[in-house]
Amino acid sequence: MLYSETVMDHFQHPRNVGKLDDADGIGEVGNAKCGDIMKMYLKIRDGIIVDVKFNTFGCGSAIASSSMATEMIKGKPVSEALALSNKAVVEALGGLPAHKLHCSVLAEEAVRAAVKDYYDKNGIAYDPAEFCNGDCACCHEHDVQQN
Amino acid sequence: MFVYADNAATTQMSAAAKEALCAGMEQAWANASSLHTPGQKAREQLEAARAQIASCIGASPREIYFTSGGSEADTQALFSLARAGARKGKRHLISTTFEHHAVLHALEALEKEGYSVTLLDVHETGVVTPEQVAAAIREDTALVSVMYVNNEIGTVQPIREIGAVCREKGVPFHTDAVQAVGHLPVDVAADNVDLLSLAAHKFHGPKGVGVLYAKAGTPLSNVIYGGAQERSRRPGTENLPAILGMAAALREACDSLPENTARWTQMRDRLISGLSAIPHSRLNGDPVRRAPGIVNFCFEGIEGESLLLLLDAKGIAASSGSACTSGSLDPSHVLLALGLPHEVAHGSLRLSFGAANTMDEVDYILETVPGIVSYLREISPVWEALETGRQPHRI
The missing domain is CATH 3.40.640.10 (Type I PLP-dependent aspartate aminotransferase-like (Major domain))
Structure with a gap:
């Protein structure tokens, strides 16, 4: 099979799918031209991600990666969400095919973009270099390697 | 089925x-x-x-x-x-x-x-x-x-x-x-x-x-x-x-060509008419000059591989020209040759008949595809952008 059982489970029964009308931070990454876009909604209270939802346009691994990423950050402090790596998402999914690794990078970037939006909206200072500017490799290339 | x-x-x-x-x-x-x-x-x-x-x-x-x-x-x-x-x-x-x-x-x-x-x-x-x-x-x-x-x-x-x-x-x-x-x-x-x-x-x-x-x-x-x-x-x-x-x-x-042609043509036409009822869908290729057994559609706002996987889970084996199924960066060169934008070409579905296919199967496909397309659109930020007018519909 192309995908692991965990990937298929998260693809067929995605967790935290949907939108949050009163989100504190929203991040959207990817490129429809390349075939995947992720949009992440965060509800944050006292530095804790109390709720998270996602919408994804993309293949099975893109939907599964989004779903897994939301599970991994829900209930966690924002600082932990920022530390979420695509590698951790891949491991939690029981692996992804090499040509699908960019989906996990998109998931990591979507979380970070949503946190950045939260920081921006709340006037919280941060180092811009730490965030995707919406124009990095993951938004354009499909050959991002596991790092 | x-x-x-x-x-x-x-x-x-x-x-x-x-x-x-x-x-x-x-x-x-x-x-x-x-x-x-x-x-x-x-x-x-x-x-x-x-x-x-x-x-x-x-x-x-x-x-x-x-x-x-x-x-x-x-x-x-x-x-x-x-x-x-x-x-x-x-x-x-x-x-x-x-x-x-x-x-x-x-x-x-x-x-x-x-x-x-x-x-x-x-x-x-x-x-x-x-x-x-x-x-x-x-x-x-x-x-x-x-x-x-x-x-x-x-x-x-x-x-x-x-x-x-x-x-x-x-x-x-x-x-x-x-x-x-x-x-x-x-x-x-x-x-x-x-x-x-x-x-x-x-x-x-x-x-x-x-x-x-x-x-x-x-x-x-x-x-x-x-x-x-x-x-x-x-x-x-x-x-x-x-x-x-x-x-x-x-x-x-x-x-069996005359018999198959007559049967496939009826099946194809029912499939085309049924899938055309899905909003913002598009039959790819000339509606008249076509083989009796091949139907190809694009559904705006969704991606083909996830559509295929969900169809597969319902027992329908089909294919798509999306980049994710081609293993390359670009969607099908055939769909791009028709002048379709990349984002539309990603949402393609090809259904093709052989000697064993039946009209009942066409009906099952028509019962199954619309629900999956709506579900994928519900969770698609691209569809949201299209429906809220942030992006214009292309089809």
Whole structure:
């Protein structure tokens, strides 16, 4: 099979799918031209991600990666969400095919973009270099390697 | 319910093909080039299969060359005509933008050898015209190659008329008829073709076997070197069991062609009308000039691989031209050739019929697809952007 059982489970029964009308931070990454876009909604209270939802346009691994990423950050402090790596998402999914690794990078970037939006909206200072500017490799290339 | 609707990818072998193949393995395993009795019996069967296949496409038996399949036949056809042209100083090759990669990649290889290639536009309809071919032919044109039926969208090209243009201008004409033979009435003489490729596994025959038809007098170059098989043009001991399976499958496909065409056409039209009811969907390819068994749609705002996986979970086997299923960055070159934007081409679905498909299966597909499309749209940020007016609908 192309995908692991965990990937298929998260693809067929995605967790935290949907939108949050009163989100504190929203991040959207990817490129429809390349075939995947992720949009992440965060509800944050006292530095804790109390709720998270996602919408994804993309293949099975893109939907599964989004779903897994939301599970991994829900209930966690924002600082932990920022530390979420695509590698951790891949491991939690029981692996992804090499040509699908960019989906996990998109998931990591979507979380970070949503946190950045939260920081921006709340006037919280941060180092811009730490965030995707919406124009990095993951938004354009499909050959991002596991790092 | 299980529905196999990916017959343009490959078909299941028919009972007749399996029987002929197995009988060949048991009784015709000798080398058809051997002088002994079993060898000569194998030779007789080989020639009987050749004659049967020739009669199905209006060829004479000596114009049939057995190959390992469609890709080899395409490669040999193009290299043969290119080489023959070059001997007369002709190094210009004409084809279309939406050919199978067996043709496009062979042309790329020839381009690297110094040939110049013109790829004709196939328009939004997925049909190339004889006038385009006539206008593209130059003094130094060595070949024209146009596929009979496009494998992804199912449009039928005006092969007979293009062939007539080529005849008039004295340019050899090849057609990749892999998706046509067994699905449409193909007659090499009436269709004015000089070379034609076919593959057994597209009409319920075995994989790994096909035919290059070459009109008598057409110069063939070798792709494979070796012994004297296939008049030395395609060396290698013939895969006789597979060839017998192919002959049986083609006989059956040709015999049941009128009945299958009538049935598939009804099924196709019901499928097209049902899927067209999904908002912001699009039938790809000309609505009239199309093979009876291939339907290709785009659904805006969703991605093809996730659609395929959810269909698979419901027992429907189909295919898509999305980048994620092609394993490359870009979606299908065929859909892009029609002028579709990348984001629309990603949301494509191809359904293709074989001998075993039924109208009940079409109804099941129509019960299943709309729900999956709506679900994927519900969770798609692209669909949200389209529906809230942040992006304009393209279809």
